[in-house]
Amino acid sequence: MDNARRRFLGVAGGFAGTCVLIDALRVAQAMDMPMAMPMKQRMAMPGLAAPNVPLVNPVTMAKFVDALPVPPIALPTGKRTHAAFGSRPLPFYRMPMRAFSARVHRDLPPTPQWGYAGSTPGPTIVTRRGEPVLVEWANELPTRHFLPIDHGIHGAEKSKPDVRTITHVHGARVSAPNDGWPEDWYVPGKSLTALYPGEQDATTLWYHDHAMGITRLNIYAGLFGSFHVHDDDERALGLPSGEFDIPLMLYDRLLARSGALYYPVSDDPEAPWVSECRGDAVLCNGKLYPYLDVEPRRYRLRLTNVANTSFFNLSLSHGKPFQQIGSDQGLLAAPTDRLNIELYPAERAEVIVDFSAYAGQSVQLRHQADGIVEFRVRAKGRPDTSVVPAALRPVQRIDPSTAVQDRVLALGEQDDSGGNPMTMLLDGKMWSDPISEKPKKGTVETWTFVNVTGDAHPIHLHLVRFQVLERRPFDLFAWNARKELKFTGPSIPPAAHEAGWKDTVRCDPGMVTRIITRFDGEPGKYVWHCHYLEHEDNEMMRPYELV
Numbered sequence: 001m002d003n004a005r006r007r008f009l010g011v012a013g014g015f016a017g018t019c020v021l022i023d024a025l026r027v028a029q030a031m032d033m034p035m036a037m038p039m040k041q042r043m044a045m046p047g048l049a050a051p052n053v054p055l056v057n058p059v060t061m062a063k064f065v066d067a068l069p070v071p072p073i074a075l076p077t078g079k080r081t082h083a084a085f086g087s088r089p090l091p092f093y094r095m096p097m098r099a100f101s102a103r104v105h106r107d108l109p110p111t112p113q114w115g116y117a118g119s120t121p122g123p124t125i126v127t128r129r130g131e132p133v134l135v136e137w138a139n140e141l142p143t144r145h146f147l148p149i150d151h152g153i154h155g156a157e158k159s160k161p162d163v164r165t166i167t168h169v170h171g172a173r174v175s176a177p178n179d180g181w182p183e184d185w186y187v188p189g190k191s192l193t194a195l196y197p198g199e200q201d202a203t204t205l206w207y208h209d210h211a212m213g214i215t216r217l218n219i220y221a222g223l224f225g226s227f228h229v230h231d232d233d234e235r236a237l238g239l240p241s242g243e244f245d246i247p248l249m250l251y252d253r254l255l256a257r258s259g260a261l262y263y264p265v266s267d268d269p270e271a272p273w274v275s276e277c278r279g280d281a282v283l284c285n286g287k288l289y290p291y292l293d294v295e296p297r298r299y300r301l302r303l304t305n306v307a308n309t310s311f312f313n314l315s316l317s318h319g320k321p322f323q324q325i326g327s328d329q330g331l332l333a334a335p336t337d338r339l340n341i342e343l344y345p346a347e348r349a350e351v352i353v354d355f356s357a358y359a360g361q362s363v364q365l366r367h368q369a370d371g372i373v374e375f376r377v378r379a380k381g382r383p384d385t386s387v388v389p390a391a392l393r394p395v396q397r398i399d400p401s402t403a404v405q406d407r408v409l410a411l412g413e414q415d416d417s418g419g420n421p422m423t424m425l426l427d428g429k430m431w432s433d434p435i436s437e438k439p440k441k442g443t444v445e446t447w448t449f450v451n452v453t454g455d456a457h458p459i460h461l462h463l464v465r466f467q468v469l470e471r472r473p474f475d476l477f478a479w480n481a482r483k484e485l486k487f488t489g490p491s492i493p494p495a496a497h498e499a500g501w502k503d504t505v506r507c508d509p510g511m512v513t514r515i516i517t518r519f520d521g522e523p524g525k526y527v528w529h530c531h532y533l534e535h536e537d538n539e540m541m542r543p544y545e546l547v
Helices: 003-007 015-031 215-221 232-236 476-482 533-537
Strands: 078-080 090-102 111-116 122-128 133-139 167-170 191-196 203-209 224-230 245-255 281-284 290-294 298-305 312-316 322-327 330-338 341-343 348-354 362-367 370-377 403-414 423-426 444-451 457-461 466-473 504-507 511-518 524-530 541-546
Touching: 090 122, 111 122, 111 215, 122 133, 167 191, 203 215, 203 298, 203 348, 215 533, 224 245, 224 298, 281 370, 298 341, 330 348, 341 348, 423 524, 444 457, 444 504, 504 511, 524 533
Parallel strands: 090 133, 122 224, 245 298, 290 370, 403 444
Antiparallel strands: 078 090, 090 111, 133 191, 167 203, 203 224, 245 281, 298 348, 312 341, 312 362, 322 330, 322 348, 362 370, 403 423, 444 511, 457 504, 457 524, 466 511, 524 541
16 A cells, blocks of 8 residues: 555544444445545545444443452462562563453343453553562464455554564553554454563553554554552552442443444455544443442442544433542642533543432433443442542642753644645654654653644643643734744643643644643653544554653
C-alpha cells in the first residue's frame, strides 16, 4: 500500500452520530445493500461495509440477568531476582494471553475472545508503593487473528505475523525496556518479563496490549485488565477496601447474534481499516447489563474507559451524585461531588458511592440515559467503618514559570500530496519521522496541544504524570494561515476533578489544551499518542526521547 494510504486517518462523528450509523448498518444489512460512511465537514470518509452477519440489537436484550464478574486478584507464582534489585527476591507473576469463549449475556451464545489468564478483563494486579514486582507476559494465543488486519497500516504489513503482542501498563512509571514499546512485539510461544518498580503514588492503572498496527484489534479482542497501586498514606485514610473496592472496566462492542464480536470494516477488502469503532452494546467487566449485589454501605468503584473510541457519560439513578476521590494518576486533593462523570478512552475516575440510604432498593449506573449496571442493595449489611476524609492527598501544583520549554504541538488534518482524504497526525509527523521531542531528565515542560480538527482527542503520554493548566479557544484561520496562536476567549482552568494528576487529557476541538509535567524517570524512548485506538494504530502516535 502506498504512503498516501498509510498516512490517511479520518474521523467519524460523535456518539449520537454513531448510533445513527449503527441503525443504518442494520438497515443496509437487511436490504443487502452497501453502506457508505456519513460525510463530515471537511472530511471525505471511506465506504463502510455492511455487516456480513446479523447483529444483536442490545435494546431487545433482557437487562440485569447476569451477575457482574469481579476480576480475581492475581497471585504471584513465586519469587525471582532482578539485576536492578540485587539479590532481593521480588514477587513474580505469570500472565498468559489465551483464547477462550464466555457468555457476555445469558441469552447469547458464548463469545470467542482473547484475554489475560483466559478472561476479559484479566486478573487485577495489586501492588504497593516501594514493592517492585516482575510480570511475565506470555503469548499463548493462536497464530491466526480472528479480527480483520489492515496490512496497509504501518507496522501491520503482510510480512509481519498475524498475531503479536506487547503489554503496556498504562500510567506506570517504568524504564523504557519495561514500558511496552509498540515495535517490541513477540509471537505466540514467546514471552517477556517486565519490572514494575512501584515508584508512584496509589492509583488505578490498567494493562493492555500495545502492538504496533493492531492495538485496536487486540484490545477489542479482550486483552486488558486492572493494575492497582496502594500506599501507606492512602491506606491510612480509611477508604472502602477489600471486597468493597471494585474495578469497573467499561467498553462497547458490536455483537453478532452468534455471540461473535463484530469489528467494522471498510468496503475495500485490501484496506479494511475504519477511522473509529463504536459499538451499541456497553459491557462492564465482560457482561452486558450485569447486576451486582451490594450492602447498604460505602463502596469504592474504580471506573476505567477501555473502549476503542467511545466516551461514557456516567450517572447514577435517583439523582444520586458520585463522590470522586481520584483521577488517572491517583487521589485528588479533596472529594468532589459530581452528578455526571465523562470518561474518554483510557481515563479513570475513582468514586465513592454510598448505598446506605437505598437498603432494599436498586441503583443503576447509567451511560447517557440508559442503565448499564444495576446495584441491588441488600436490606441489611455488616457495619461500615470506612470514611471519606475531607482532605485526601495534597496535589502540589507545578509552577509554569519553572518550565524550560513550551512545545506547541498540532493535532491536525490536511490533504496529502495526492489529493486523497485528510490525514490526521501529531504535529504533522508520522511514526517513522525523526524524534522531535527530546525533553531532558528532571526538567519541567509545558505541552500545548492545538486541536484544529473537529473532534476531541484523548492524548496520553507514557512514563510521566502531568497537570492540566488550561483550555482556551483560538482563531483557526490565523493558525492555518500563519501558525499564529491567537486566542479568541478567556482561559478555562481545569475543574476540580481534573486538578489532580493525569496521564490522559481530553483535547477539545477548536481549543488549545495545555499541560505541564516534570520529566522524571529513566532516559530512553517512550511514546505519546491519541488513545482513540483506530487513530493510534494509523500514525497518530509519536516517539519521544527522555535524554
